Amino acid sequence: MRTDEPSPYATRIVRIFPDYADSVVWFSDPVPYDETGLTAELVERLAAWETSYYAALTDTFEWSGRISLHDFDRIGLALAHDVAEEIGPDVEVEYRSFEDSGAVALARAEGEATNPDARDAFARRAQRERERWAALRARRSEGAETARSASGAEFRPVPPEDPSAS
Numbered sequence: 001m002r003t004d005e006p007s008p009y010a011t012r013i014v015r016i017f018p019d020y021a022d023s024v025v026w027f028s029d030p031v032p033y034d035e036t037g038l039t040a041e042l043v044e045r046l047a048a049w050e051t052s053y054y055a056a057l058t059d060t061f062e063w064s065g066r067i068s069l070h071d072f073d074r075i076g077l078a079l080a081h082d083v084a085e086e087i088g089p090d091v092e093v094e095y096r097s098f099e100d101s102g103a104v105a106l107a108r109a110e111g112e113a114t115n116p117d118a119r120d121a122f123a124r125r126a127q128r129e130r131e132r133w134a135a136l137r138a139r140r141s142e143g144a145e146t147a148r149s150a151s152g153a154e155f156r157p158v159p160p161e162d163p164s165a166s
Helices: 040-055 069-087 116-141
Strands: 013-016 025-027 092-096 104-107
């Protein structure tokens, strides 16, 4: 990945996967459903798919077989395509198989976004990330070495200890 631009997972690639985040839609971080702009019908289907994931896990987080991994992937991939259609061709939607851990599919709308609200929601998120990245690069070029996490915590590097000071 290039280090002179923000992560594509924050600007160009939406990921779909369940991970105890109250949303299966990720654009760098989990995106709350009410901030996606996706249609209510699609959000309901995404939430139902997420629920089926948790229902299929045992207490030790093993796949129970309540739904086959193949069927779970088939539904997840269809949802990824539907999310891509709503958002439009400016982003790709990534889906990683649960059945075949090496398989990755990228879905992209073939035409204009079918849901301008979703398109605009993700475009705003991508633009904010580009602006955040540009500001970070500007601070770095001015000599600032502070980093800030998504939660707002600020991190400053600790200078190495001077061995002659002991």
